[in-house]
Amino acid sequence: MTSSKVLGTFVVNGEPHEVAYAPHKTLLEVLREDLGLTGTKHGCELGECGACTVLLDGTPVVSCLVLAQEVEGRAIRTIEGLADGPDLHPLQDLFAELGASQCGYCSAGFMLAASELLERNPDPTRDEIRAAVAGNICRCTGYIKIFEAIELAAARLRGEQGQPTREMLYGS
Amino acid sequence: MLRLPKFTLHRPTSAADAVRIAAGHGPEASYVAGGTDLYPNMKRRVQRPTHVVSLSRCADLRSRAGVAGAEVTLGAMTTLTAIERDPWLQEHYPAFVHAASVISTPLLRNMGTIGGNLLLDTRCNYYDQNYEWRESISFCMKCDGSTCWVAPSSPRCWAVQSSDTVPLLCAIGAHVTLLGPDGERRIPLTDLYRDDGIAYTTKRPGELLTHLHLPALNGWRASYRKLRRRGSFDFPVLGVGACLHFDGDVVTRAEVRIGGAGSHAIPAVKTAAMLVGQRLRRDDAASGELIRAAAQEAYKPTRAMDNTDLDAAWRKKMAPVFVSRAIQDCL
Amino acid sequence: MAPETGMPESGGATAGGERAEGRYLHAVDAASLSVIGKPWRKIDARSRVTGQTKYADDLALPRMLACKLLRSSVAHARIKSIDTSAAEALGGVHAVLVGSELPVAFGILPVSQDEHTLCIDKVRFIGDPVAAVAAVDEDTAWEACRLIRVEYEPLDVVTSVFDAARDPHGMDPADRIHDYGREGNLHRCEHLEFGDLDAAFAESDLVREDLCFFEGNTHLPMEEHSTVAFTDPDGKLCVMSSTQTPHYLHRALAKVLAAFVPPHKIRVIACPNGGGFGGKSDPFNHEIAVARLSMKTGRPVKITLTREEVFQTHRGRHPVLMKSRIGVSKDGRIKALEFETHLDGGAYGSYGTASTFYTGALQCVTYKVDNYHFKGARWFTNKAPCGPKRGHGTPQPRFALETQLDKVAVELGIDPATLRSRHLAEAGSLTANWMRIGSMGLGECIERVCAGSGFRERWGRLPLGRGVGLACSSYLSGAGLPIYWNAMPHSGVQLKLDRSGLVTVFCGSTDIGQGSNSILAYIVAEVFGLDPQDLRVVTSDTDLTPVDLGSYSSRVTVMTGNAALQAAERARDLLVPHVAAQLDIPKGRVTFGGGRVFDCEDPERGMTFAEAVGTAEAKIGTIGTTGSYRPPKSPARYKGGGVGPSPSYSYTAAVVEVDVDPETGIYTVPRIWVAHDIGRAINPALVVGQVEGSVYMGLGEAMMEEMSYRGNRFGVHKIPSMLEYKSPTSMEMPEVVTYLVEDPDPNGPFGAKEAGQGPLLPIMPAVANAIYDAVGVRVDEVPVTPEKVFDAMQRKAQGKEARYGPRELPRVEWPEPRRVRTPWQGGTGVEVEREDELARSSQG
Structure with a gap:
């Protein structure tokens, strides 16, 4: 009863990958199981948690509800491709610095959703950040460190210092 | 991992091709737009098409046409995010944009389309469950079973109308175009729906919803008020669309639709009737009294049942409050 | 035997210094510390933000099979037959496993070994597994499960404590959910009395009795549980799993698989957990099933x-129905407190015995309670088994007590902050139930949140619809006793010092996101004067790392920290004499810092840390040490006194602000102030993260989270999905102002106490108290939903009792209490009966 596979090319993080995959697979499954890109996580497979968020032509989508066949040839960005080169992306750097990533399972989804927000809006308000990540659930952090990390990453991407305040690291 | 069942995907490049392909597979086929409703349902095995006709390459379903003062037409594949971020729609159809912007999450709005939202499957927490869960209740009337567990002696299914845009678009008098094997037809949106959890639309076999038509702006004002637990993710468990037409400050026409509380967007007929011919003004005590009294009439038709989030009796009690607030918004 | 002070055990294979290791460190001046107290990144932060962390489901091995479980579709039934033939015949299926193949029972607690890998003759809830399939892929395994025919003979279904309590004597024994326990479906029934309650109530100026209900809720970790099992190249079984307790999983595997494989040939590796919160602390049937399937097929097998299924696996917060009777003096001192709890345990024992005691254990560690009485019952029901969730058994009674104190404050006309701060339990004291309190910073916590929020000025004075509420709490820094009785350490650490200068820390603990791996690095780095990022930390591998009991009960920082500290100090003591000889200075002047080892009087004179290791290695050979920790012996020596004692208690105070819509009952929480007595923050940024995360999870419990079942519809879980089980999103999270109060505790490494659980506890009662302040109604039930607020407001408007909450408890024939004299009655921590016996025997 093994599925017969189809051959397709996926452009992930700028590189084309030719893959033989089962045609009823979602993008999530192809990324994780056929391309070995396990940085994209899953927590429900129904679009209800945001853990599997990737960028599709720059737009954040839940890869568990994207049929792989539909996105052959389109630009897919995953957490493995967020940083350009050996240095962390400012979002990754700030998530690490503030502890916005606790168990880390939701982090990729948050950072990819946030990266699109910052493309669109380099200086978002706290409320705009809340709204932009409102499709991603985090059970560890209470979101606050995530908001702060996105704000500081935005500042760094604007060329500002973006240093954490004392309260962020030590409490009030 | 929950996975999709096996099926064949078709990717036509025009609406006409899509309709032709679907017709070739009859009831085995299903259209898919954003996939945010169909794919979860397929993973849960409540929908099991063996042929899925994707509309993603149908460029003719992505247009927006029309100018202020005339009817505006949106292609069914317009994403909810596109509606939310469209400055022109924001300016001219703010209530519609608001209704679209409170759907689900930003991620799903990036994928979901207006056509999909208009045809959103009715929801019920006896139905929106995995196969294994449904097996443990011996399934339900809407899928694989015979009993409606919401009301076991009921001959009908009580799954709930759960689209945010539908109550609002029904209230403002939107129309839709459907393309089927036998040609194209245009109907008022209100005629698209039926008060039944299973056969909730009047769409004919193989028909594809291609366009939404927003009525011309001619002095009406509308509002959408949504009740849900959280500020994101949640479907409406009460969603009130209201639209008032004015001559000066006298209401000439009123339409109030209650969503999330029955299998279709229920018209609050008495409420609307009580408003027509009345002089309504913002921050005016007499107007407030009148609206409250009219809104109270929305209690009775609201059919909140124990098959969504939040207590059914309370949701019913909230209907007049939300109706009243939605009407106030229109002043 | 560990000394009573809770010092790390001295002695061992390597040299120890004269210092009482660990013990003095709480008094160390923060300024003298170079690593501790600083907001370092977690050592695995890079891995977590780049997607490189390998969680269990990220593992893929060649020839790996996929496993699916067939779970019961009925809530309570006898299994008449299982026919797996069609499933076995399906192409792509490699093995089908049924319960009779693994007849040995298991369970986390020795007293409740009531689970089987797969049900053998009976199923007890919807989701109980009855068969397991290993197939080429998940699709095939799922299809195969649909082909297995199970014939059930239905039994009575029990879905509430009231159902469970109905006619224990008259019921057909066949209908009992388990054939052990007290009687009927009563699993545990505990009755403890400390002091003279009747006299104390008689002396009280105010006596109140309140009933309340705390609905069950679940952990909802983002990661769905996953396990991979395989036979490693040398023929041993290896199980890699999303578990918080690899040691306990190892024990369960060894027990159930004893006929197939000896314990030393089983290796358990806990993968980094994508969230745990207590939900991955039991050994689970799916973990054992894939282990056996991998042995049967000779191939790796994975289940996710x-x-x-995560909802069915559960082990979350028990629903608890409670009665609290309190007697206070005019100034609010608690003279008598009588508590009765009824836990809806679900279908299995799990940690339930401990949970039951926990609903009565920590009432006395926050405020002085002169006399205390506890009755606790746990009932079996045909629902997913409950167990430990963040705060384990204590949030429910904390809610009851803190809302009751709010009512007392109103009645006495004392503001709730002052009422509490007047009667705080004292540092270093013993409670009525013989818990030993260490450092105690609750008073300062209360003052900090009051100052920040303006609580005293605003409480009772805000306009209708707006309110502030205060509540406090305490939690343990690790359970005083292990899950199974033994005299061995709770935590062990090994250090390897390499001549390259690399220090490797080996420890059996598991990082579930809280940063426990980093804590090990910080503590060892502090001792050696190294950068924590330069260390290597190897954890949670039963083959490679010394036992640590697991990531539960907020024990990891205190216990692994003390063990790591001991190991590091021992290693330092190995280096010092040789470095001193090399530098030709007295040993007392050898100092570690900045990656160097040098003369404190002439810092130029020294060597790199790597050279120091090499110097010592040349003299004494390979450098390695061990450290271990066992908590101090508890003075609570009565039966039941094993639950509650801890090396130290953390304290938290919180003020919650609410905005209530009086027309609907819908409310929002714009702001929360929370102060946490952490002892000393090993890493303040991680502590702030734990506090904010606890506040978040507490707010979810307070506002919306509930495990609801349809009792009238076969006992199905109403909403087993991320969408319909409501947890707060980014849109609900309020602004949180966090204060860290540092009152170093003598039992903690550098004075540290716990942070991961305690700050959750005050949130639920503070929300309920704030609702009262806003609209004058009491919701004596968690979650505090808008419907309940609305209902209570309607009652109030109709002149009825302005309250929403339970009105009755199930009836129980309580056994005679175990009576224990309080410390101030001259007790000794054992039952009065035993004291009397001892007195008689010493006279005789």
């Missing part, structure tokens, strides 16, 4: 649960 669906979200629905």
Whole structure:
């Protein structure tokens, strides 16, 4: 009863990958199981948690509800491709610095959703950040460190210092 | 991992091709737009098409046409995010944009389309469950079973109308175009729906919803008020669309639709009737009294049942409050 | 035997210094510390933000098979037959496993070994597994499960404590959910009395009795449980799993698989957990099933649960129905407190015995309670088994007590902050139930949140619809006793010092996101004067790392920290004499810092840390040490006194602000102030993260989270999905102002106490108290939903009792209490009966 596979090319993080995959697979499954890109996580497979968020032509989508066949040839960005080169992306750097990533399972989804927000809006308000990540659930952090990390990453991407305040690291 | 069942995907490049392909597979086929409703349902095995006709390459379903003062037409594949971020729609159809912007999450709005939202499957927490869960209740009337567990002696299914845009678009008098094997037809949106959890639309076999038509702006004002637990993710468990037409400050026409509380967007007929011919003004005590009294009439038709989030009796009690607030918004 | 002071055990294979290691460190001046107290990144932060962390489901091995479980579709039934033939015949299926193949029972607690890998003759809830399939892929395994025919003979279904309590004597024994326990479906029934309650109530100026209900809720970790099992190249079984307790999983595997494999040939590796919160602390049937399937097939087998199965696996917060009777003096001192709890345990024992005691254990560690009485019952029901969730058994009674104190404050006309701060339990004291309190910073916590929020000025004075509420709490820094009785350490650490200068820390603990791996690095780095990022930390591998009991009960920082500290100090003591000889200075002047070892009087004179290791290695050979920790012996020596004692208690105070819509009952929480007595923050940024995360999870419990079942519809879980089980999103999270109060505790490494659980506890009662302040109604039930607020407001408007909450408890024939004299009655921590016996025997 093994599925017969189809051959397709996926452009992930700028590189084309030719893959033989089962045609009823979602993008999530192809990324994780056929391309070995396990940085994209899953927590429900129904679009209800945001853990599997990737960028599709720059737009954040839940890869568990994207049929792989539909996105052959389109630009897919995953957490493995967020940083350009050996240095962390400012979002990754700030998530690490503030502890916005606790168990880390939701982090990729948050950072990819946030990266699109910052493309669109380099200086978002706290409320705009809340709204932009409102499709991603985090059970560890209470979101606050995530908001702060996105704000500081935005500042760094604007060329500002973006240093954490004392309260962020030590409490009030 | 929950996975999709096996099926064949078709990717036509025009609406006409899509309709032709679907017709070739009859009831085995299903259209898919954003996939945010169909794919979860397929993973849960409540929908099991063996042929899925994707509309993603149908460029003719992505247009927006029309100018202020005339009817505006949106292609069914317009994403909810596109509606939310469209400055022109924001300016001219703010209530519609608001209704679209409170759907689900930003991620799903990036994928979901207006056509999909208009045809959103009715929801019920006896139905929106995995196969294994449904097996443990011996399934339900809407899928694989015979009993409606919401009301076991009921001959009908009580799954709930759960689209945010539908109550609002029904209230403002939107129309839709459907393309089927036998040609194209245009109907008022209100005629698209039926008060039944299973056969909730009047769409004919193989028909594809291609366009939404927003009525011309001619002095009406509308509002959408949504009740849900959280500020994101949640479907409406009460969603009130209201639209008032004015001559000066006298209401000439009123339409109030209650969503999330029955299998279709229920018209609050008495409420609307009580408003027509009345002089309504913002921050005016007499107007407030009148609206409250009219809104109270929305209690009775609201059919909140124990098959969504939040207590059914309370949701019913909230209907007049939300109706009243939605009407106030229109002043 | 560990000394009573809770010092790390001295002695061992390597040299120890004269210092009482660990013990003095709480008094160390923060300024003298170079690593501790600084907001370092977690050592695995890079891995977590780049997607490189390998969680269990990220593992893929050649020839790996996929496993699916067939779970019961009925809530309570006898299994008449299982026919797996069609499933076995399906192409792509490699093995089908049924319960009779693994007849040995298991369970986390020795007293409740009531689970089987797969049900053998009976199923007890919807989701109980009855068969397991290993197939080429998940699709095939799922299809195969649909082909297995199970014939059930239905039994009575029990879905509430009231159902469970109905006619224990008259019921057909066949209908009992388990054939052990007290009687009927009563699993545990505990009755403890400390002091003279009747006299104390008689002396009280105010006596109140309140009933309340705390609905169950679940952990909802983002990661669905996953396990991979395989036979490693040398023929041993290896199980890699999303578990918080690899040691306990190892024990369960060894027990159930004893006929197939000896314990030393089983290796358990806990993968980094994608969230745990207590939900991955039991050994689970799916873990054992894939282990056996991998042995049967000779291939790696993986199972990853669906979200629905995670709900069925559960082990979350018990629903608890409670009665609290309190007697206070005019100034609010608690003279008598009588508590009765009824836990809806679900279908299995799990940690339930401990949970039951926990609902009565920590009432006396926050405020002085002169006399205390506890009755606790746990009932079996045909629902997913409950167990430990963040705060384990204590949030429910904390809610009851803190809302009751709010009512007392109103009645006495004392503001709730002052009422509490007047009667705080004292540092270093013993409670009525013989818990030993260490450092105690609750008073300062209360003052900090009051100052920040303006609580005293605003409480009772805000306009209708707006309110502030205060509540406090305490939690343990690790359970005083292990899950199974033994005299061995709770935590062990090994250090390897390499001549390259690399220090490797080996420890059996598991990082579930809280940063426990980093804590090990910080503590060892502090001792050696190294950068924590330069260390290597190897954890949670039963083959490679010394036993640590697991990531539960907020024990990891205190216990692994003390063990790591001991190991590091021992290693330092190995280096010092040789470095001193090399530098030709007295040993007392050898100092570690900045990656160097040098003369404190002439810092130029020294060597790199790597050279120091090499110097010592040349003299004494390979450098390695061990450290271990066992908590101090508890003075609570009565039966039941094993639950509650801890090396130290953390304290938290919180003020919650609410905005209530008086027309609907819908409310929002714009702001929360929270102060946490952490003892000393090993890493303040991680502590702030734990506090904010606890506040978040507490707010979810307070506002919306509930495990609801349809009792009238076969006992199905109403909403087993991420969408319909409501947890707060980014849109609900309020602004949180966090204060860290540092009152170093003598039992903690550098004075540290716990942070991961305690700050959750005050949130639920503070929300309920704030609702009262806003609209004058009491919701004596968690979650505090808008419907309940609305209902209570309607009652109030109709002149009825302005309250929403339970009105009755199930009836129980309580056994005679175990009576224990309080410390101030001259007790000794054992039952009065035993004291009397001892007195008689010493006279005789």
